[in-house]
Amino acid sequence: MKVTISDVAKMAGVSTATVSHTINNTRYVSSETKDKVYQAISELGYTPDASARSFRTGKKKTIGFIVPDISNKFFATMIESVETYLSQQGYHLIIANTKENEEREEVNIRLLSAGLVDGLLIASTMDSAEKFESLIPAGFPVVLVDRTFDSKNFSSLCVSNFQPIYRSVCRLAGKGDHKIGIIGGLPRLSTTKERISAYQQAVTDCGLTVDDNLIRYGNSLENSAADCLDDLLDQHCDAIIATNGLMASDTIMYLHKKGLQLAKDIDLVCFVDFNSSFFQMYSNQIDSIVQPVEELGAAAGEQILKRVEDPEAPIFEKVLTSAYRPYNLPNSWNHSDR
Amino acid sequence: MKVTISDVAKMAGVSTATVSHTINNTRYVSSETKDKVYQAISELGYTPDASARSFRTGKKKTIGFIVPDISNKFFATMIESVETYLSQQGYHLIIANTKENEEREEVNIRLLSAGLVDGLLIASTMDSAEKFESLIPAGFPVVLVDRTFDSKNFSSLCVSNFQPIYRSVCRLAGKGDHKIGIIGGLPRLSTTKERISAYQQAVTDCGLTVDDNLIRYGNSLENSAADCLDDLLDQHCDAIIATNGLMASDTIMYLHKKGLQLAKDIDLVCFVDFNSSFFQMYSNQIDSIVQPVEELGAAAGEQILKRVEDPEAPIFEKVLTSAYRPYNLPNSWNHSDR
DNA sequence: GTCAAAAACGTTTGCGTAAACGTTTTGTTA
DNA sequence: TAACAAAACGTTTACGCAAACGTTTTTGAC
Numbered sequence: 001m002k003v004t005i006s007d008v009a010k011m012a013g014v015s016t017a018t019v020s021h022t023i024n025n026t027r028y029v030s031s032e033t034k035d036k037v038y039q040a041i042s043e044l045g046y047t048p049d050a051s052a053r054s055f056r057t058g059k060k061k062t063i064g065f066i067v068p069d070i071s072n073k074f075f076a077t078m079i080e081s082v083e084t085y086l087s088q089q090g091y092h093l094i095i096a097n098t099k100e101n102e103e104r105e106e107v108n109i110r111l112l113s114a115g116l117v118d119g120l121l122i123a124s125t126m127d128s129a130e131k132f133e134s135l136i137p138a139g140f141p142v143v144l145v146d147r148t149f150d151s152k153n154f155s156s157l158c159v160s161n162f163q164p165i166y167r168s169v170c171r172l173a174g175k176g177d178h179k180i181g182i183i184g185g186l187p188r189l190s191t192t193k194e195r196i197s198a199y200q201q202a203v204t205d206c207g208l209t210v211d212d213n214l215i216r217y218g219n220s221l222e223n224s225a226a227d228c229l230d231d232l233l234d235q236h237c238d239a240i241i242a243t244n245g246l247m248a249s250d251t252i253m254y255l256h257k258k259g260l261q262l263a264k265d266i267d268l269v270c271f272v273d274f275n276s277s278f279f280q281m282y283s284n285q286i287d288s289i290v291q292p293v294e295e296l297g298a299a300a301g302e303q304i305l306k307r308v309e310d311p312e313a314p315i316f317e318k319v320l321t322s323a324y325r326p327y328n329l330p331n332s333w334n335h336s337d338r
Numbered sequence: 339m340k341v342t343i344s345d346v347a348k349m350a351g352v353s354t355a356t357v358s359h360t361i362n363n364t365r366y367v368s369s370e371t372k373d374k375v376y377q378a379i380s381e382l383g384y385t386p387d388a389s390a391r392s393f394r395t396g397k398k399k400t401i402g403f404i405v406p407d408i409s410n411k412f413f414a415t416m417i418e419s420v421e422t423y424l425s426q427q428g429y430h431l432i433i434a435n436t437k438e439n440e441e442r443e444e445v446n447i448r449l450l451s452a453g454l455v456d457g458l459l460i461a462s463t464m465d466s467a468e469k470f471e472s473l474i475p476a477g478f479p480v481v482l483v484d485r486t487f488d489s490k491n492f493s494s495l496c497v498s499n500f501q502p503i504y505r506s507v508c509r510l511a512g513k514g515d516h517k518i519g520i521i522g523g524l525p526r527l528s529t530t531k532e533r534i535s536a537y538q539q540a541v542t543d544c545g546l547t548v549d550d551n552l553i554r555y556g557n558s559l560e561n562s563a564a565d566c567l568d569d570l571l572d573q574h575c576d577a578i579i580a581t582n583g584l585m586a587s588d589t590i591m592y593l594h595k596k597g598l599q600l601a602k603d604i605d606l607v608c609f610v611d612f613n614s615s616f617f618q619m620y621s622n623q624i625d626s627i628v629q630p631v632e633e634l635g636a637a638a639g640e641q642i643l644k645r646v647e648d649p650e651a652p653i654f655e656k657v658l659t660s661a662y663r664p665y666n667l668p669n670s671w672n673h674s675d676r
Numbered sequence: 677g678t679c680a681a682a683a684a685c686g687t688t689t690g691c692g693t694a695a696a697c698g699t700t701t702t703g704t705t706a
Numbered sequence: 707t708a709a710c711a712a713a714a715c716g717t718t719t720a721c722g723c724a725a726a727c728g729t730t731t732t733t734g735a736c
Binding site: 002004005006016017020021024026027048049051052053054055056057 | 721722723724725
């Protein structure tokens with residue numbers, strides 16, 4: 001039989017209220033009584049029932065994280081840092097994996113917001129902000145991470161996509177590259193849009209011409225990195241920018257296969273996975289853009305808990321800065337520059 | 339205000355029981371009544387309260403997964419396949435990351451088993467089976483994944499560690515390698531023990547001598563792959579076996595840096611991450627061992643749900659087989675041989 | 677010794693749901 | 707048209723806990 005709070009109360013010779021208050025430190029209990037209660041608790045092996053507790057209080061001590069792709073190192077690392085932060089604060093983390101599928105995201109938002117979690121962290125794969133917003137119950141704590149929407153109706157934590165791309169284009173142009181290709185992610189995502197527009201603006205500003213044939217969108221589903229690269233190499237690119245870790249590693253592999261030497265036959269700029277030995281291996285042949293995933297995760301955890309505690313808190317937006325690490329430069333550049 | 343089942347009942351002109359039965363298909367309800375109920379539900383925007391429901395039924399429709407390292411691709415992929423299976427069955431997944439820390443594992447087992455989840459999937463980092471067992475409440479559904487204990491008191495799903503290592507040692511010995519080094523993971527883990535003992539037995543069986551100087555244990559915390567490799571190269575190894583994805587990629591990087599050519603200066607056998615383009619790049623220079631992570635995850639999900647439904651079910655154990663892919667062999671080998 | 681305030685604890689209720697148990701309605705057969 | 711089964715729904719309770727509300731006991735100031 002399950003041990004309940006009243007079993008404990010009976011054994012300790014006190015009321016259930018006293019047991020509850022003892023456990024939760026919600027009102028004064030004399031230390032003798034506390035001792036009796038704890039004694040009874042350990043003797044009976046009592047553990048408060050989490051369901052009953054959250055039923056009563058309305059708090060689940062759980063945050064949901066809706067992620068587009070768990071096996072992507074970027075999100076895996078982020079999950080790790082979110083979980084680290086939340087568990088320190090006594091919260092749990094529920095993961096939902098949408099696989100960049102809008103329906104899956106919809107289903108998961110519905111399920112999780114229906115009393116399963118206190119708040120939701122979402123890296124949305126949705127195209128339409130309106131659709132997205134219609135799914136979120138009024139007043140439900142939500143923080144957008146990595147990806148955001150134009151209509152700023154939710155708190156968000158993102159990474160600056162503009163600056164590193166802009167700078168790398170300028171650097172490539174400065175080195176004499178004229179045909180700079182870029183591989184973006186899913187076109188509907190805010191991250192992709194920002195990256196592409198940074199690219200376009202930089203290309204213009206550097207006196208080159210924007211050529212749509214040099215812009216390709218890759219993803220693991222339909223349009224692989226190899227497909228994009230086939231196109232880009234047809235255009236005789238002298239530089240390529242790969243805007244996420246998956247595309248980047250596939251690009252390196254592909255260029256290897258084609259027998260092209262990095263930094264010699266072709267310049268490469270990569271969004272690089274945090275702490276990945278694969279990319280470390282190429283750090284002296286490619287320009288790396290390292291996103292501050294761990295900071296992002298911790299900040300996201302912090303923000304969602306703030307909103308859970310005060311759902312009426314003002315909308316918070318923060319854009320973290322990526323580290324831009326061109327190869328072949330003095331170390332001071334590589335490390336201090338963010 | 340929150341919409342409850344009785345609001346729906348009132349609006350539909352039926353009892354709460356009928357609403358409940360309609361939602362849950364737990365007894366016959368005429369289709370006209372059903373229509374009225376669904377009508378009221380959508381009009382009010384009613385969603386059943388998950389806390390109240392799980393409080394009432396005792397079921398949380400949630401499984402916990404205690405993982406030693408989320409950002410390790412092996413576990414990230416496994417989380418993905420577990421989540422895929424569970425979400426198909428209407429279950430959610432809570433992740434706890436122990437970072438190979440026994441105390442963190444203990445805390446998480448306690449928290450999660452106290453009414454937060456219906457069952458627990460655990461890739462334990464614990465040394466002592468007794469300690470581990472003492473943490474699991476009697477009758478609580480648990481399935482061990484990837485790592486197991488000698489005392490077979492829990493269902494488990496593992497990957498055969500013996501066979502691929504044994505075969506690769508034999509292959510290396512057959513090629514004429516005499517000094518075969520191996521880098522294991524944390525010595526306390528069952529996986530490490532199995533891998534090392536497979537290595538030792540194969541070395542003996544192939545007529546070589548077991549030399550403890552050729553056995554090193556690496557991990558991301560204290561003893562890096564580089565440390566292990568420094569030792570092994572001092573011993574003039576002509577082959578190295580890296581027994582997990584992290585060690586393997588670090589090893590490749592390290593050997594590169596040292597200017598050693600794979601398959602020429604030194605033979606390399608790697609436990610390789612599923613679908614990793616990094617390892618694909620080396621598939622013609624290293625012998626690969628690919629663990630069936632996705633199968634493992636799905637099977638783990640299946641088993642834990644079986645136990646949740648019937649906690650008295652007999653203990654189930656399964657060992658999945660890794661794909662062993664020596665390089666330089668006809669394609670038929672590479673794909674069909676598992 | 678009186679009295680008020682503070683300290684220390686008890687009684688009771690209600691959260692939203694599922695299901696046990698019970699009732700009414702409908703249809704069918706003799 | 708009684709008799710009864712089956713169909714279709716309603717009433718009520720209990721789950722375990724936290725907290726609102728209430729009571730008793732202790733303390734110490736006069």
